[in-house]
Amino acid sequence: xxxxxxxxxxxxxxxxxxxxxxxxxxxxxxxxxxxxxxxxxxxxxxxxxxxxxxxxxxxxxxxxxxxxxxxxxxxxxxxxxxxxxxxxxxxxxxxxxxxxxxxxxxxxxxxxxxxxxxxxxxxxxxxxxxxxxxxxxxxxxxxxxxxxxxxxxxxxxxxxxxxxxxxxxxxxxxxxxxxxxxxxxxxxxxxxxxxxxxxxxxxxxxxxxxxxxxxxxxxxxxxxxxxxxxxxxxxxxxxxxxxxxxxxxxxxxxxxxxxxxxxxxxxxxxxxxxxxxxxxxxxxxxxxxxxxxxxxxxxxxxxxxxxxxxxxxxxxxxxxxxxxxxxxxxxxxxxxxxxxxxxxxxxxxxxxxxxxxxxxxxxxxxxxxxxxxxxxxxxxxxxxxxxxxxxxxxx
Numbered sequence: 001x002x003x004x005x006x007x008x009x010x011x012x013x014x015x016x017x018x019x020x021x022x023x024x025x026x027x028x029x030x031x032x033x034x035x036x037x038x039x040x041x042x043x044x045x046x047x048x049x050x051x052x053x054x055x056x057x058x059x060x061x062x063x064x065x066x067x068x069x070x071x072x073x074x075x076x077x078x079x080x081x082x083x084x085x086x087x088x089x090x091x092x093x094x095x096x097x098x099x100x101x102x103x104x105x106x107x108x109x110x111x112x113x114x115x116x117x118x119x120x121x122x123x124x125x126x127x128x129x130x131x132x133x134x135x136x137x138x139x140x141x142x143x144x145x146x147x148x149x150x151x152x153x154x155x156x157x158x159x160x161x162x163x164x165x166x167x168x169x170x171x172x173x174x175x176x177x178x179x180x181x182x183x184x185x186x187x188x189x190x191x192x193x194x195x196x197x198x199x200x201x202x203x204x205x206x207x208x209x210x211x212x213x214x215x216x217x218x219x220x221x222x223x224x225x226x227x228x229x230x231x232x233x234x235x236x237x238x239x240x241x242x243x244x245x246x247x248x249x250x251x252x253x254x255x256x257x258x259x260x261x262x263x264x265x266x267x268x269x270x271x272x273x274x275x276x277x278x279x280x281x282x283x284x285x286x287x288x289x290x291x292x293x294x295x296x297x298x299x300x301x302x303x304x305x306x307x308x309x310x311x312x313x314x315x316x317x318x319x320x321x322x323x324x325x326x327x328x329x330x331x332x333x334x335x336x337x338x339x340x341x342x343x344x345x346x347x348x349x350x351x352x353x354x355x356x357x358x359x360x361x362x363x364x365x366x367x368x369x370x371x372x373x374x375x376x377x378x379x380x381x382x383x384x385x386x387x388x389x390x391x392x393x394x395x
Contacts, residue, residue, distance in 0.1 A: 008049040008052050008053055009049065009053075010196060011046075011048075011049045011195065011196050011199065012046050012049035012050065014196065014199060014200060014203070015042045015043070015045050015046035015049070015075075015199065016042070016043070016046050018038075018039075018042040018199075018203040018207070019039045019040075019041075019042040019043040019046065020039075021039075021203075021207060022035045022036070022038040022039035022042065022206075022207070022210075023035075023036070023039045025207065025210050025211070025214070026039065028214050029210045029213060029214050030213065030214075030217055031085070031086050031210060031213060033082075033085050034082045034083070034085040034086035034210075035082070035210055036082075037078055037079070037081050037082030037085060038078075038079060038082045038203075038206055040078045041075045041076065041077075041078030041079035041081075041082060042075060042079075042203065043075075044071055044074045044075040044078055045071060045072055045074070045075025045076065045079075045199075046071075046075075047067070047071040047075075048067075048068045048069075048071035048072040048075070051064045051065075051067040051068035051071055052064075052068045054067075055068060062111065065111070066104060066107060066108065066111075069103075069104065069107045069124075070100065070104050070107075072128065073100060073103055073104075073127050073128060073131065074100055076128060076131040076132065077096045077099065077100055077131055079135065079202070079206075080096070080131050080132075080134055080135045080138070081093065081096060082206075083135045083138050083139065083156075083206075084135075084138050086209065086210075087138050087139055087142035087144060087149075088142055088143065089138040089141065089142065091134075091138075099127070099131075103127035106123060106127070107124065110123045110124065118167075121166075121167040121168070122164075122167040124167070125163045125164065125166055125167035126163075126167075128160075128163040129160045129161070129163035129164050130160075131160075132156050132157075132159040132160035132162075132163065133156070133157065133160035135156040135160075136153050136154075136156035136157040136159075136160060139152050139153035139156060140153045146212070148205065148208055148209055148212060149209065151205060152202075152205045152206065152209060155198075155201050155202055155205055156202065158198070159198045159202060162194060162195075162198060166191055166194070169191075220235075222234070223235025223238060225282075225296075225297040227275055227278050227279060227282075227297075228278050228279060228281070228282030228297045228303075229279070229282055229283075229286070230282050230285065230286070230295045230296055230297045230303070231294070231295065231296045231297075232296065232297060232298070233296060233297075233298040233299070235296060236294060236295070236296025236297075236298055236304055236306070237296075239294040239296070239306070240294055240306045240355055241355075243294060243306065243308045244308075244349070244355060246308075247308055247309060249351060250308065250309045251309065251310065251311055251348065251349070251350075251351070252306065252307060252308050252309065252310060252348070252349040252358075253306075253307045253310045253311060253312045253314070253315035253346065253347065253348050253349065254304060254305065254306050254307070254315070254346070254347055254348075254349060254355075254358050254359060254362050255304065255305040255307070255315055255318065255319050255322075255344055255345070255346050255362065256298075256302065256303070256304050256344070256345045256359070256362040256363055256365075256366045257281075257285075257302070257303040257304070257305070257319075257322065257342050257343070257344050257366075258301060258302050258303075258342060258343050258344075258366055258370070259277065259278075259281060259301040259302075259326075259340065259341075259342050260340075260341045260342055260343055260370075260374040260375060261341075261374075262274065262277070262300070262301035265277055265340075269334060269338075272333075273331075273333070273334055274301075276331050276333055276334065277329075277331065277340060278297070278301065280329050280331055280340075281303065281326065281329070281340070281342070282295075282297065282303070284322065284325050284326065284329060285303060285305065285322070288318070288321055288322055288325055289305055289307075289318065289322075290307065290310075290318075292307070292308055292309070293305050293306065293307050293308075294306040294308075304359070304362075305318070311348065312346055312347065312348035312379055312380075315346045315348075316346050316377060316379055319344040319346055319377045320377055322342070322344065323341075323342060323344060323375065323376070323377060326340050326341060326342045327339060327340065327341055327375075341374060341375035342375070343366060343369035343370050343374045343375060343376060343377075343378075344366065344369060344376070344377040344378070345362040345363060345364065345365030345366025345367070345368070345369055345377075345378055345379075345380065346362060346365060346377065346378070346379040346380065347359075347361035347362035347365060347379070347380035348380075361380035362380060364380060365378040365379055365380040366378070
């Protein structure tokens with residue numbers, strides 16, 4: 001087995017390996033459809049290596065030459081469809097099939113042209129370059145801006161240019177007099193080795209994109225409360241940390257909410273009834289709070305709302321709206337006479353103040369609301385005011 005034939009075998013193994021890997025990844029990725037397109041793309045592209053060997057070592061030269069062309073281009077098109085699926089620029093499968101058919105027809109038309117000429121080389125490589133460059137465009141025009149996404153776009157761009165370069169090299173160095181001669185040329189060795197490197201690069205990068213996506217989903221799940229649908233304490237604190245870092249000199253506020261007499265709800269209606277109340281209150285927060293607010297379930301029946309670029313006075317208004325909304329919650333599985341109330345503590349995150357201190361102030365205000373009979377709002381006063389009156393009664 002000569003060098004090019006060995007590289008064809010290596011390319012086949014690599015492509016099959018990536019196909020299997022993407023099938024496995026599809027079972028865990030939210031981009032399952034894209035992963036399956038990638039798997040199909042590598043599986044189809046792997047057939048080109050077999051076709052190339054059959055071109056060299058059988059008498060059906062023309063048939064297998066067309067097969068090799070169609071397999072590589074078909075694999076690239078399937079990868080392009082997957083990239084479009086992943087990056088929000090979906091590509092019509094019907095249009096893709098038409099492009100493949102037209103490209104194969106072009107290959108049939110140029111087959112008998114003298115090999116190694118500029119016309120033959122560039123006509124042969126043009127469809128591959130167009131597909132790879134279209135993939136690069138899909139990535140660069142997407143809203144995803146991670147470094148790995150930019151790298152994938154650059155790699156697809158290089159791959160597209162690589163096909164153009166291969167055409168130039170074929171015209172200069174020659175690609176054999178006939179298709180059967182190709183595998184015995186130095187051009188074949190260069191072409192197959194460069195393609196193998198880029199196939200591995202694209203495959204690993206696509207794999208990395210999907211794995212990072214899975215990791216992000218796992219991290220998000222670990223920071224989310226499954227019952228209320230809100231971030232848990234860890235997710236809430238991480239969200240607040242990012243928001244404060246983004247606007248460190250702005251005024252922010254925090255509200256801590258606590259459902260009143262929650263233990264009696266569990267005692268009277270069971271934990272299922274308590275779960276329904278938690279879920280309903282979480283829905284109320286998501287509907288009522290501003291889109292910019294960061295919400296969280298930070299304890300059993302305790303919730304928190306961080307409001308960036310918001311004064312305590314504005315946060316108090318939201319707390320009152322939530323208090324009224326809580327009393328209006330209706331849960332079909334519970335008796336019509338059932339009612340829910342909640343208590344609220346509000347504090348402003350003063351400039352230079354640790355967020356944990358603001359949370360403590362809001363917690364103090366919440367406990368004052370509890371001591372005042374529940375179902376009310378209390379505001380922690382600014383640290384600049386006399387400490388003899390740290391809690392403000394708001395109506």
